[in-house]
Amino acid sequence: MSLHATHRDAGPVTVVDLSGRITLGDGSALLRKTIRGLLDDQRTRILLNLADVDYIDSSGIGELVSGYTAVKNRSGDLKLLHLTKKVRDLLQITKLYTVFDVFTDEPTALRSFV
Amino acid sequence: MAPDTKHLEITLETQVESVNLAEEMCLRVAEAAGFGEDDCYRIGMSVREGVINAFHYGNQERPEKKIHLAVDLTAEKMIIHVIDEGAGFKLSDVPDPLLEENLLSTSGRGIFLMRAFMDEFDVLPGRTGGAEIVMSKKFPAAGSLSPNGQSGQDAKPKKEA
Numbered sequence: 001m002s003l004h005a006t007h008r009d010a011g012p013v014t015v016v017d018l019s020g021r022i023t024l025g026d027g028s029a030l031l032r033k034t035i036r037g038l039l040d041d042q043r044t045r046i047l048l049n050l051a052d053v054d055y056i057d058s059s060g061i062g063e064l065v066s067g068y069t070a071v072k073n074r075s076g077d078l079k080l081l082h083l084t085k086k087v088r089d090l091l092q093i094t095k096l097y098t099v100f101d102v103f104t105d106e107p108t109a110l111r112s113f114v
Numbered sequence: 115m116a117p118d119t120k121h122l123e124i125t126l127e128t129q130v131e132s133v134n135l136a137e138e139m140c141l142r143v144a145e146a147a148g149f150g151e152d153d154c155y156r157i158g159m160s161v162r163e164g165v166i167n168a169f170h171y172g173n174q175e176r177p178e179k180k181i182h183l184a185v186d187l188t189a190e191k192m193i194i195h196v197i198d199e200g201a202g203f204k205l206s207d208v209p210d211p212l213l214e215e216n217l218l219s220t221s222g223r224g225i226f227l228m229r230a231f232m233d234e235f236d237v238l239p240g241r242t243g244g245a246e247i248v249m250s251k252k253f254p255a256a257g258s259l260s261p262n263g264q265s266g267q268d269a270k271p272k273k274e275a
Binding site for chain 2: 059061068094
């Protein structure tokens with residue numbers, strides 16, 4: 001299953017709803033293109049909704065980190081919402097769970113950007 | 115090779131599509147052998163990472179080079195070999211992605227994931243001069259399964275918690 005991405009504005013925050021797999025090739029490329037596009041539009045507060053992402057490989061992890069760094073370099077924030085068990089486990093064993101702000105409900109996540 | 119070992123091998127092109135192909139093939143073998151859902155996920159991810167490593171680091175994405183994938187099913191475990199045609203590497207030279215200074219690195223987690231997800235993992239000099247990744251996953255109850263996974267109650271797939 002390839003990756004699909006749509007985004008919506010919630011005040012100053014852009015919520016990116018992702019579904020599918022973030023893996024080497026099209027999935028990682030789409031995530032990169034989406035984040036870079038938002039930064040080009042001066043949208044620097046980004047919440048990635050990963051509720052429907054059930055698989056990420058090392059390339060996808062690298063792309064998440066790359067996006068996080070790119071947003072931070074623009075004095076913005078990139079946070080994660082609704083991790084599936086597999087994705088949460090992956091972020092925990094790679095210690096990235098301590099890097100990203102991770103939320104389980106959207107209103108709390110949106111308030112955290114203020 | 116032991117007489118009851120089942121062997122399968124395939125030569126893959128150095129292209130992104132080979133990553134999905136290798137993962138899919140090994141997932142089918144693992145499922146047919148009786149591994150549960152969690153182990154299949156770990157095996158699939160490890161094969162994926164092994165072939166990504168061969169594609170990107172080993173063969174440097176050069177299309178004239180090949181990736182050799184082999185699977186051995188013994189009574190105790192599934193053994194996977196991923197061989198590239200690159201320059202080879204030493205495990206001791208691979209940076210630890212868990213170190214504070216490497217946490218924000220955008221690459222270098224593939225080897226770590228294979229080591230974390232498989233029961234045995236090593237990198238050897240490959241027959242073609244590159245690196246040979248050898249990794250294995252033991253059956254949940256070694257000895258209670260035949261290589262085709264058709265015997266014993268433990269052959270039933272596990273449910274994810």
